[in-house]
Amino acid sequence: MSNDNDNSTNTSTIWGARFKAGPSAVMEEINASIGFDKRLFAQDIRGSRAHAAMLVTQGILTEHDGKAILEGLNQIEGEIMAGTFAFSRALEDIHMNVENRLREKIGDAAGRLHTGRSRNDQVATDLKLWVRDGLDGLDGALMGLQEALIDRAEEHAATVMPGFTHLQAAQPVTLGHHLLAYTEMLGRDRSRVQDCRALMNECALGAAALAGTSFPIDRQATAQALGFDRPTQNSLDSVSDRDFALEYLSLLSILSVHLSRMAEEMVIWASQQFAFIRISDDFSSGSSIMPQKRNPDAAELVRGKAGRVFGALMGMLTVMKGLPLTYGKDMQEDKEPVFDASDTAELCVTAMTGMFKSATFNTDRMKADAGRGFTTATDLADWLVRVLGLPFRDAHHVTGAVVKLAEDKDCELEDLSLDEFQSINAGITDEIYGVLGVDNSVASRTSLGGTAPDNVRAQVAHARERFLT
Numbered sequence: 001m002s003n004d005n006d007n008s009t010n011t012s013t014i015w016g017a018r019f020k021a022g023p024s025a026v027m028e029e030i031n032a033s034i035g036f037d038k039r040l041f042a043q044d045i046r047g048s049r050a051h052a053a054m055l056v057t058q059g060i061l062t063e064h065d066g067k068a069i070l071e072g073l074n075q076i077e078g079e080i081m082a083g084t085f086a087f088s089r090a091l092e093d094i095h096m097n098v099e100n101r102l103r104e105k106i107g108d109a110a111g112r113l114h115t116g117r118s119r120n121d122q123v124a125t126d127l128k129l130w131v132r133d134g135l136d137g138l139d140g141a142l143m144g145l146q147e148a149l150i151d152r153a154e155e156h157a158a159t160v161m162p163g164f165t166h167l168q169a170a171q172p173v174t175l176g177h178h179l180l181a182y183t184e185m186l187g188r189d190r191s192r193v194q195d196c197r198a199l200m201n202e203c204a205l206g207a208a209a210l211a212g213t214s215f216p217i218d219r220q221a222t223a224q225a226l227g228f229d230r231p232t233q234n235s236l237d238s239v240s241d242r243d244f245a246l247e248y249l250s251l252l253s254i255l256s257v258h259l260s261r262m263a264e265e266m267v268i269w270a271s272q273q274f275a276f277i278r279i280s281d282d283f284s285s286g287s288s289i290m291p292q293k294r295n296p297d298a299a300e301l302v303r304g305k306a307g308r309v310f311g312a313l314m315g316m317l318t319v320m321k322g323l324p325l326t327y328g329k330d331m332q333e334d335k336e337p338v339f340d341a342s343d344t345a346e347l348c349v350t351a352m353t354g355m356f357k358s359a360t361f362n363t364d365r366m367k368a369d370a371g372r373g374f375t376t377a378t379d380l381a382d383w384l385v386r387v388l389g390l391p392f393r394d395a396h397h398v399t400g401a402v403v404k405l406a407e408d409k410d411c412e413l414e415d416l417s418l419d420e421f422q423s424i425n426a427g428i429t430d431e432i433y434g435v436l437g438v439d440n441s442v443a444s445r446t447s448l449g450g451t452a453p454d455n456v457r458a459q460v461a462h463a464r465e466r467f468l469t
């Protein structure tokens with residue numbers, strides 16, 4: 001759709017008489033941002049519409065010129081959307097490409113659009129609008145992922161699986177509980193999205209180049225027209241602030257940590273050694289040499305792409321550090337990391353949603369595994385405390401001896417006879433069989449936030465209320 005190499009525009013004319021020759025090819029290459037900032041076109045035109053309307057209301061622009069500008073902007077938007085707009089690298093960036101095209105369409109009135117405005121406040125505003133759209137889109141995508149997880153959690157409220165610490169089997173848990181843990185992580189990610197949105201939602205437009213303007217502009221009006229809560233309060237800060245992009249990249253990075261942990265569990269669970277999950281064909285791939293293989297590529301890529309998002313954050317932190325006020329061209333480097341991290345995170349969220357929706361859980365295997373490794377030993381210790389009144393430390397000791405006996409006999413705790421239990425502590429009764437076993441174990445974990453199936457069902461309902469309404 002674009003023609004980035006269109007050198008037809010004579011750049012020596014852009015800057016007026018001071019520049020005799022056009023920039024060298026290298027200068028154009030390093031200076032131009034149109035190759036990527038064309039993605040700001042919709043925001044740029046939105047901003048220009050609001051600015052032009054305000055200039056008319058304030059009597060800075062005639063109704064006639066205002067109308068021509070608005071009509072021209074509509075046409076330009078149509079051309080860009082239709083892919084017929086010829087982007088010019090000689091015109092540097094999206095702002096000048098749009099303005100130049102407007103001049104071609106409506107003549108000199110186009111030049112009046114930039115009254116009381118600079119590309120510095122313009123680009124800050126455009127990028128804010130873009131990030132805001134990104135935040136809103138991300139929130140919806142995260143909600144979709146939460147919904148998929150909550151649905152699967154409901155389905156598997158009573159499915160027992162091993163819970164791990166140190167990736168060693170620790171205590172049985174329910175799969176629904178595990179999936180709701182992800183839902184909580186994503187809920188905090190969504191809160192960060194909302195926090196970022198609220199903090200950044202101030203309009204920079206009207207700060208002009210850096211010092212404000214002598215024209216009687218109405219910054220409240222443009223802020224309101226663009227859906228901002230208010231205008232920014234300091235013109236210097238307005239054109240040099242990129243905190244909002246850093247914060248966006250920060251929250252995308254934390255989200256990517258979460259997604260990568262979920263993805264890693266999918267990879268582990270999909271291994272033959274675990275065999276807890278079958279990732280659907282849609283999200284797996286085969287091997288070109290080993291016909292038996294099913295590789296969890298999509299999950300691996302979600303795990304890997306976190307690196308890319310962190311890279312964007314690191315890159316942008318480094319660009320911004322030590323920059324003197326106000327705008328510096330360094331800041332043109334803000335866009336690519338923002339676009340790339342945004343695309344990457346949204347793709348990962350969508351892929352995870354698809355994977356969780358379509359995965360098959362091997363519940364028999366999970367349950368069998370849940371009991372391996374004496375995972376109900378804590379239940380035995382708790383029973384000794386609760387029923388026999390042993391101090392927990394003593395109960396821990398007795399349980400250790402029971403586990404050793406089962407280990408020596410190569411059996412599970414519940415396979416030991418009552419005589420064998422009583423050989424270690426005479427007070428143990430056959431009531432003990434009611435607490436051993438993975439179903440008993442999870443059913444007893446009814447404390448707030450615990451893993452019991454009844455809890456999970458209640459948590460599913462609560463999660464729907466908190467996250468999906």
Ligand code: ARG
Pocket residue numbers: 033037092093119120123327329331332333
């Ligand atoms: N393309 C520039 C950017 O992305 C727009 C702002 C240019 N401002 C300037 N004073 N040269 O940052």
